[in-house]
Amino acid sequence: MTDSSKSKSMSHSDRIAASLKRRHAAETRFRLYGISAIAIALIFLVIMLGSIFIRGWGGFFETQIELTVDFSRQIIDPEGTNDPAVFARADFRKIVRNALKARFPDVTKRKDVKALKALISKAAGYELSHLIRDDPALIGTTQNIWLPSSDEVDNFMKGSVSRDLPESARRIKDIHVGWIEELEAEGALKSTLNLRFFTHGDSREPENAGIWGAIVGSTLTLFITLILSFPLGVMAAIYLEELSPKTRWTDFIEVNINNMAAVPSIIYGLLGLAVFLNFMHLPRSAPLVGGMVLALMTLPTIIIATRASLKAVPPSIREAARGLGASPIQVVLHHVLPLAMPGILTGTIIGMARALGESAPLLMIGMVAFIVDIPQSFTDPATALPVQVYLWADSPERAFVEKTAAATIVLVAFLVVMNAMAVYLRKRFERRW
Amino acid sequence: MKTALKPKPIRVTVRNTQSSSSVQAMKPAADKNAPAPTLEGAKMNIEKVNVFYGDNQALTDIDLQIRVNEVTALIGPSGCGKSTFLRCLNRMNDTIEECRVSGLVMLDDMDVYGPDVDVVHLRARIGMVFQKPNPFPKSIYENVAYGPRIHGLVSSRADLDDIVMTSLTKAGLIKEVRDRLHESGTSLSGGQQQRLCIARAIAVNPEVILMDEPCSALDPIATARIEELIDELSQNFTIVIVTHSMQQAARVSQRTAFFHLGELVEFGDTEQVFTSPRDERTQGYITGRFG
Ligand SMILES: Nc1ncnc2c1ncn2[C@@H]1O[C@H](COP(=O)(O)OP(=O)(O)OP(=O)(O)O)[C@@H](O)[C@H]1O
Numbered sequence: 001m002t003d004s005s006k007s008k009s010m011s012h013s014d015r016i017a018a019s020l021k022r023r024h025a026a027e028t029r030f031r032l033y034g035i036s037a038i039a040i041a042l043i044f045l046v047i048m049l050g051s052i053f054i055r056g057w058g059g060f061f062e063t064q065i066e067l068t069v070d071f072s073r074q075i076i077d078p079e080g081t082n083d084p085a086v087f088a089r090a091d092f093r094k095i096v097r098n099a100l101k102a103r104f105p106d107v108t109k110r111k112d113v114k115a116l117k118a119l120i121s122k123a124a125g126y127e128l129s130h131l132i133r134d135d136p137a138l139i140g141t142t143q144n145i146w147l148p149s150s151d152e153v154d155n156f157m158k159g160s161v162s163r164d165l166p167e168s169a170r171r172i173k174d175i176h177v178g179w180i181e182e183l184e185a186e187g188a189l190k191s192t193l194n195l196r197f198f199t200h201g202d203s204r205e206p207e208n209a210g211i212w213g214a215i216v217g218s219t220l221t222l223f224i225t226l227i228l229s230f231p232l233g234v235m236a237a238i239y240l241e242e243l244s245p246k247t248r249w250t251d252f253i254e255v256n257i258n259n260m261a262a263v264p265s266i267i268y269g270l271l272g273l274a275v276f277l278n279f280m281h282l283p284r285s286a287p288l289v290g291g292m293v294l295a296l297m298t299l300p301t302i303i304i305a306t307r308a309s310l311k312a313v314p315p316s317i318r319e320a321a322r323g324l325g326a327s328p329i330q331v332v333l334h335h336v337l338p339l340a341m342p343g344i345l346t347g348t349i350i351g352m353a354r355a356l357g358e359s360a361p362l363l364m365i366g367m368v369a370f371i372v373d374i375p376q377s378f379t380d381p382a383t384a385l386p387v388q389v390y391l392w393a394d395s396p397e398r399a400f401v402e403k404t405a406a407a408t409i410v411l412v413a414f415l416v417v418m419n420a421m422a423v424y425l426r427k428r429f430e431r432r433w
Numbered sequence: 434m435k436t437a438l439k440p441k442p443i444r445v446t447v448r449n450t451q452s453s454s455s456v457q458a459m460k461p462a463a464d465k466n467a468p469a470p471t472l473e474g475a476k477m478n479i480e481k482v483n484v485f486y487g488d489n490q491a492l493t494d495i496d497l498q499i500r501v502n503e504v505t506a507l508i509g510p511s512g513c514g515k516s517t518f519l520r521c522l523n524r525m526n527d528t529i530e531e532c533r534v535s536g537l538v539m540l541d542d543m544d545v546y547g548p549d550v551d552v553v554h555l556r557a558r559i560g561m562v563f564q565k566p567n568p569f570p571k572s573i574y575e576n577v578a579y580g581p582r583i584h585g586l587v588s589s590r591a592d593l594d595d596i597v598m599t600s601l602t603k604a605g606l607i608k609e610v611r612d613r614l615h616e617s618g619t620s621l622s623g624g625q626q627q628r629l630c631i632a633r634a635i636a637v638n639p640e641v642i643l644m645d646e647p648c649s650a651l652d653p654i655a656t657a658r659i660e661e662l663i664d665e666l667s668q669n670f671t672i673v674i675v676t677h678s679m680q681q682a683a684r685v686s687q688r689t690a691f692f693h694l695g696e697l698v699e700f701g702d703t704e705q706v707f708t709s710p711r712d713e714r715t716q717g718y719i720t721g722r723f724g
């Protein structure tokens with residue numbers, strides 16, 4: 001090698017070395033941008049979930065007070081009919097009042113006796129009536145029973161109403177505080193899991209309001225959504241992707257499907273209102289109609305996800321099957337579809353998760369009503385989880401703040417489970433060719 | 434080899450489109466009427482085939498006869514239309530939207546592009562092995578059993594087992610997979626996968642097997658095995674093979690067709706094509722001067 005070419009090659013490699021430094025710096029910078037973006041996203045996620053969790057956690061618990069309840073026959077069944085219908089009409093609130101008076105025999109002033117009532121939930125009467133319904137033999141006996149406290153006592157116990165507030169600023173008066181302290185000292189006051197929250201429908205009384213009605217409503221709605229949108233979406237995608245000739249019509253349809261995926265969900269609600277309710281006269285507030293509306297909304301998501309996963313199946317598999325003499329349908333059903341299934345299911349689950357979290361279209365078709373009963377069928381009036389959150393967020397009582405957050409936790413839990421399922425399916429069935 | 438046993442039928446040499454049409458003129462258009470093919474021993478008869486991809490003409494006026502139980506090799510530089518030609522024979526081009534095929538392709542006395550031809554049936558008669566091994570991501574057994582199953586060739590599990598075992602034996606794979614029939618076909622090595630694909634193709638018992646560069650992804654040992662296999666298979670099957678290896682064409686085939694820029698430049702006995710090519714382009718290609 002000559003000298004000149006040597007020096008040339010030296011400067012050449014020097015130049016590369018110099019540029020290397022710049023490139024490394026750019027790489028480090030880019031890495032930092034990425035990490036900080038993820039960190040910011042994580043921080044917001046933690047703040048959001050953390051605040052919901054902190055606020056909602058108490059909603060899963062309630063304060064109970066132990067009282068000695070006298071199931072007096074005079075009150076429940078004075079005429080001795082032994083008729084369950086008579087038991088059901090009995091004045092159980094009076095029994096609760098009597099039990100309270102018996103618990104605090106020193107309280108005699110009329111005003112104070114009235115104040116005593118505020119310790120126990122208005123729902124306690126139902127609780128007792130259910131006990132009698134299930135076991136009429138209790139009539140005439142005296143039992144120690146844990147009854148739900150009122151939401152004011154519950155809030156006070158959970159610390160969301162401070163003891164330091166002036167008396168006039170809180171619903172719990174000093175006299176109540178005295179009684180609560182007395183009960184606490186005697187071990188007649190405890191905090192337990194609020195089972196009613198998971199088994200009851202909505203209620204005007206926060207301590208009696210439960211999420212079960214909304215869960216059932218959401219389940220029924222999503223069931224309809226799934227059985228409508230999954231087969232329709234998958235079949236449409238298979239036809240468009242595998243079987244149809246590529247014409248201007250299929251292009252037109254494809255563009256429209258992509259547009260449909262971008263339509264705001266409330267528009268689907270309006271469509272449902274106009275077509276399903278006003279034109280087809282289907283029942284209002286029903287999971288059937290909610291499911292149909294959400295199916296329309298989910299359909300494009302499923303079609304797009306299915307087409308993407310069909311496209312991801314290597315063409316060599318199709319050629320192999322076709323070369324053996326498989327008919328187009330056999331190629332799809334025997335080879336392409338099974339390979340695309342994990343992707344299709346992932347897309348479907350994500351679509352369903354979106355449908356589960358959707359409230360706007362349901363508002364339009366009346367699934368926003370106050371519904372106490374647990375829906376029993378697809379045509380019963382029902383509400384859904386996100387709508388329940390919306391309803392409770394709108395309620396004035398202090399205790400509903402907690403319920404709102406608790407319902408959000410339940411909703412988020414469902415969403416996390418569904419997304420985890422999607423991730424699991426993707427990982428489990430990921431194939432390499 | 435078998436070539437020696439067979440009576441040599443009329444020699445068909447195609448130098449250019451001119452002479453090919455003269456060959457056609459020599460023989461009356463009997464293919465459509467007579468049940469027996471005009472050319473003795475011709476399994477497939479291709480006349481005046483033109484293929485277009487959109488406006489691009491990929492093949493021009495191809496005339497070729499593929500004789501029964503022989504290996505016909507297609508050679509030529511990359512992009513000259515060998516794969517396109519091969520895929521015309523079992524209508525694998527049908528699914529390519531912009532692809533148009535004109536001309537006559539006969540399998541025995543059936544017009545492959547005839548209006549009443551069912552491609553499913555056609556592909557059961559003309560099997561295909563692809564350049565890249567493409568086993569189904571299913572068990573080895575299922576890979577081989579798939580064809581017989583969809584065509585309803587078997588009535589019992591025992592028959593199916595039988596077909597799978599004989600196909601794997603014929604493909605020379607049985608020793609390696611006897612104990613792992615239920616493992617995935619994709620877990621095999623490249624060469625084993627290609628033999629599995631061959632076993633899968635012969636399980637349907639086709640009359641013709643088309644192979645598009647079956648050894649291009651394989652090492653010399655695996656290639657040698659597949660060549661051996663092709664030799665054995667040619668006793669029962671008619672084989673058309675695309676290859677880029679002159680040696681391979683010389684080793685396995687009885688007849689060789691040389692394609693260049695979408696035209697069939699030369700077609701004749703392998704020995705003749707390689708020892709005394711008639712066209713200088715063939716000469717140039719086989720001696721490695723271009724291609
Ligand atoms: N699907 C297709 N769409 C459009 N043009 C195509 C298509 N397939 C092949 N062609 C064109 O047809 C011509 C012949 O291609 P073909 O694949 O038959 O070549 P080949 O001889 O098999 O080449 P190779 O040896 O590289 O495999 C090429 O010019 C190619 O660009």
Ligand SMILES: [Mg+2]
Binds near residue numbers: 516645
């Ligand atoms: Mg090719």
